[in-house]
Amino acid sequence: MKKQLVHIKGTKEGLVLRLDDQCAYAELVEELSRKVSEGSIDGIVDVQLHLGNRYLSNEQQDELVNIVQKSGNMHVAKMQSDVIPIRESNEKLITEQYETYVGIVRSGQVLKSTGDIIVIGDVNPNGQVEAVGNIYVLGNLRGIVHAGIEGNRDAIVAASHFKPTHVLIADSIEIMSNESPAVQNSSEQLFAYLNRDGIISYERLQEVRKIRPFLNKVKGGS
Amino acid sequence: MGEAIVITSGKGGVGKTTTTANLGTALALQGKKVCLVDTDIGLRNLDLILGLDNRIIYDLVDVINGRCKVHQALVRDKRVDEKLFLLPAAQTTDKNAVTPEQMKSLIDELKREYDYVLIDCPAGIEQGYKNAVAGADRAIVVTTPEISAVRDADRIIGLLEREPIEPPKLIINRIRKDLMKNGDTMDITEITTHLSIDLLGIIIDSEEVISSSNKGEPIVMDPNNKASLGYRNIARRILGESVPLMTLEDEQKGMFKKLISIFSK
Numbered sequence: 001m002k003k004q005l006v007h008i009k010g011t012k013e014g015l016v017l018r019l020d021d022q023c024a025y026a027e028l029v030e031e032l033s034r035k036v037s038e039g040s041i042d043g044i045v046d047v048q049l050h051l052g053n054r055y056l057s058n059e060q061q062d063e064l065v066n067i068v069q070k071s072g073n074m075h076v077a078k079m080q081s082d083v084i085p086i087r088e089s090n091e092k093l094i095t096e097q098y099e100t101y102v103g104i105v106r107s108g109q110v111l112k113s114t115g116d117i118i119v120i121g122d123v124n125p126n127g128q129v130e131a132v133g134n135i136y137v138l139g140n141l142r143g144i145v146h147a148g149i150e151g152n153r154d155a156i157v158a159a160s161h162f163k164p165t166h167v168l169i170a171d172s173i174e175i176m177s178n179e180s181p182a183v184q185n186s187s188e189q190l191f192a193y194l195n196r197d198g199i200i201s202y203e204r205l206q207e208v209r210k211i212r213p214f215l216n217k218v219k220g221g222s
Numbered sequence: 223m224g225e226a227i228v229i230t231s232g233k234g235g236v237g238k239t240t241t242t243a244n245l246g247t248a249l250a251l252q253g254k255k256v257c258l259v260d261t262d263i264g265l266r267n268l269d270l271i272l273g274l275d276n277r278i279i280y281d282l283v284d285v286i287n288g289r290c291k292v293h294q295a296l297v298r299d300k301r302v303d304e305k306l307f308l309l310p311a312a313q314t315t316d317k318n319a320v321t322p323e324q325m326k327s328l329i330d331e332l333k334r335e336y337d338y339v340l341i342d343c344p345a346g347i348e349q350g351y352k353n354a355v356a357g358a359d360r361a362i363v364v365t366t367p368e369i370s371a372v373r374d375a376d377r378i379i380g381l382l383e384r385e386p387i388e389p390p391k392l393i394i395n396r397i398r399k400d401l402m403k404n405g406d407t408m409d410i411t412e413i414t415t416h417l418s419i420d421l422l423g424i425i426i427d428s429e430e431v432i433s434s435s436n437k438g439e440p441i442v443m444d445p446n447n448k449a450s451l452g453y454r455n456i457a458r459r460i461l462g463e464s465v466p467l468m469t470l471e472d473e474q475k476g477m478f479k480k481l482i483s484i485f486s487k
Contacts, residue, residue, distance in 0.1 A: 104418055106380030107373055124376050124416065 005031040014046030014077065017068070021052035025060065029067065036071045047074045051081040095132055096217075105129055105143060125165060131155070134215065144168075153198075156212055158191035158205055167192045167200055174200040224255075226329045226339040227460070228358035230382070232374030234345030236366045237395040237425070240435055241453075242342040243271040244442040245362075248457035250305035251442070254337040257296065259309045259329070261354040262344040263319060266311035272299060273438020274308055283312035286324045292331060301443065307336070317349040322356035329357025338460075347381060355382070361390040362422060367397060367407035376417055391422040393456060398427050399470050410470075423456035424468060425449050 005020040005028055017035075019028055047068055056064070065076045084092075097115040105111050105119060105127035116133035127143035129135050134156050135147045141159035146168035148155030153170040167174045172194055189205040193212065203211060229242045239262075246258045260268040263283065269275040280295035292309070299306040309332070312319065332339045343354035355361070361382045365375040375392070382390045394413055401407045414421050428449040434441045442453045448468075455465045 103383075104380075106383075107377040109380045122418065125373060126377070127380075 006035045008035065014048065015074070016048045016050060018050045019052065019054070021054040025056075029063065032064065033067045033070075036068050036074060042073075044073050044075055046077040048077055049079040051079065053082050055081060055083045055085060107143075123159075123164070134158070147192075153194050154212060154214075156191050156193045156208065156215070158189070158208070160189055162186070162190035162192075162202070169194045169200055172198060172200055224333040224336045224338055225360065226333055226341060226358045227360045227362055228341040228343050228354050229362045229364060230343035230351065230354065230378055231345065231364040231371070232347065232378035233365075233371045236364050236371050238345075238364050239267045239271055239342055240431060240440075241362075241364050241393060241395065241425075242268060242340050243435075244440045244450075244453040245457055245460070246306060246338075246340045247272075247299075247302060247440045248442045248453050249338050249340075249460065250299070250302040251454075252457055252461060253305070254461070255305055255335070256338045256340065257307045257309060257332050257336040259332070259339060259341045260311040261320075261325070261341055261350060263311045263350065263353075264313065264316040265344065266313050268342050269297070269308060269310045270438060271435050272308060272440065274299060274310075275438070278310045281310045281312040282328075283315055283319050285309070286320055286328060292328070301439075317344065317353065320353050322352050325353045326357040347378065351378075351381075355385055355387075358385075358387055360388045361385075362393055363390045363417075363419070364393045364395050365413065365417075366395050367402060367409070367413060369408065372408060372413055372416060379417060379419060389419060391420050392417060393422050393425065395425045396427040397424055397470070402470065421467070422459055423452055425452040425456075426468070426470075 003020070005023050007018040009016045009018065019032065049064060049068070061079060065079070068074050068076050094114045099113045099115060099117045100120065101111055101117060102120045104121045105123040107124055107126035110128045110130065111117065111119070113131040113133070115131070117129065117131045117135055119129060119135070119137045119139065122140040123129055123137055123143040123145065125142050128146070129143070130146045130149045132148070132150050133152065135145050135158070137159035140161040141164050143164060144166040145157045145164055147157045148170040151170050155169055157167055157169065165176055167176065169192065190202050191205050191208055192200050192202050195201045208215060229238050229245070231238050242258055246256045250256045258268060259282070260266050261282070262268070269278060274297045277297050280290040282295070284290050285292050285295045296307040296309055298304070299308065329339055329341065341354050341358055344350035363375050363379055363382070365371045379390055392414065394410060398407065402409050410421070410424060426448045428441070428447055430444065430447055431441045431449050434444065441447055442450045444450050452468060455468065458465050
């Protein structure tokens with residue numbers, strides 16, 4: 001018997017179509033259109049397409065979605081593949097990588113990062129740190145920091161000694177000369193984040209795990 | 223082969239020129255052959271502080287443009303015999319008359335003959351600064367305990383750290399003991415932790431520095447002055463001696479004065 005190229009499986013969330021990742025694309029298209037037209041289903045069903053180790057261009061993805069949805073009673077909720085192109089992977093790496101700067105960001109210097117940045121040293125007044133992601137300062141933060149410079153409103157700024165002059169997150173700015181006394185007098189390690197109302201707020205560093213739990217990147221472990 | 227040290231600050235008026243004159247004289251008094259180079263073209267002052275202004279014939283720009291040889295432009299300080307020389311800046315042109323490359327070859331030439339070449343840098347971070355730093359092997363940053371001077375020092379240290387020279391060292395100039403003790407100015411630890419570079423020495427403020435500068439006689443010639451002692455200590459540290467930092471405490475008071483101070487509390 002010929003190997004099945006499309007497996008259909010029913011789950012609580014709807015149907016899962018597991019597509020073979022070894023055959024030619026044309027064969028797959030042929031079998032998929034045959035499979036989806038023969039079944040009879042009442043109402044509209046959500047379908048997930050699992051591509052396995054096959055990479056599809058955007059046009060091919062659209063083609064598959066059209067084939068499935070042509071039957072009229074299937075809706076593609078999700079398409080997933082186990083592989084991504086190197087270009088996409090590199091882009092992801094750049095925005096997620098940590099850069100480490102060892103030294104002092106002095107007056108007039110601007111330190112830029114395409115991802116998160118850790119400064120081991122001080123940020124002096126009029127020194128500036130800009131990052132697409134988060135900014136962590138192991139030392140005195142007394143300068144200007146701009147986290148999420150490309151608009152990431154989830155970015156945070158954390159420092160051992162949190163005494164910046166200006167804090168910017170995405171497109172919000174806070175000038176610390178009229179800051180809350182809580183920041184001025186706090187001996188705790190603080191971090192700044194954008195709260196739900198879009199206002200920069202400060203909290204103890206320990207609260208990051210509650211306010212931004214997705215910053216945890218550690219996978220596995222015991 | 224000698225060593226070229228640039229003396230810079232970023233901010234004007236913190237005492238770069240006074241420091242250059244005094245350190246140069248102090249090093250010469252220690253028996254080293256010293257050449258002072260004024261790179262503040264257009265606003266020359268170093269010759270005045272040294273009292274050599276009326277003996278200038280040629281200047282730095284003349285040397286660089288080949289109008290004279292280096293030794294013809296050098297002005298000798300008669301007080302320190304055959305040890306201290308000045309290469310004055312030109313007064314009739316500006317900082318753009320010289321390029322960093324030209325400065326570097328000039329300083330390299332001087333280094334062959336002198337133990338120390340001290341380069342007096344102009345204020346600012348533009349062409350004049352670039353010229354002054356070009357030939358240097360080491361840098362000394364001068365600041366005062368004022369917040370504006372410290373901020374500018376921070377900026378200049380940032381620029382110096384990008385140059386291929388040794389990490390800069392710090393001199394805190396014009397310390398007013400009373401103000402520092404009351405916390406009205408930044409104190410020494412505050413400044414050094416803020417700038418986080420090595421402290422080369424401190425100079426306690428003294429009115430005689432002003433009067434002796436006006437007379438064209440560096441204060442370091444007066445062995446009994448506190449500021450003079452500060453400069454002499456720094457010169458010894460440059461020569462590699464380890465000299466403890468001057469204390470800010472006043473001399474031991476007499477018994478009678480102690481009693482008065484107890485009762486006046």
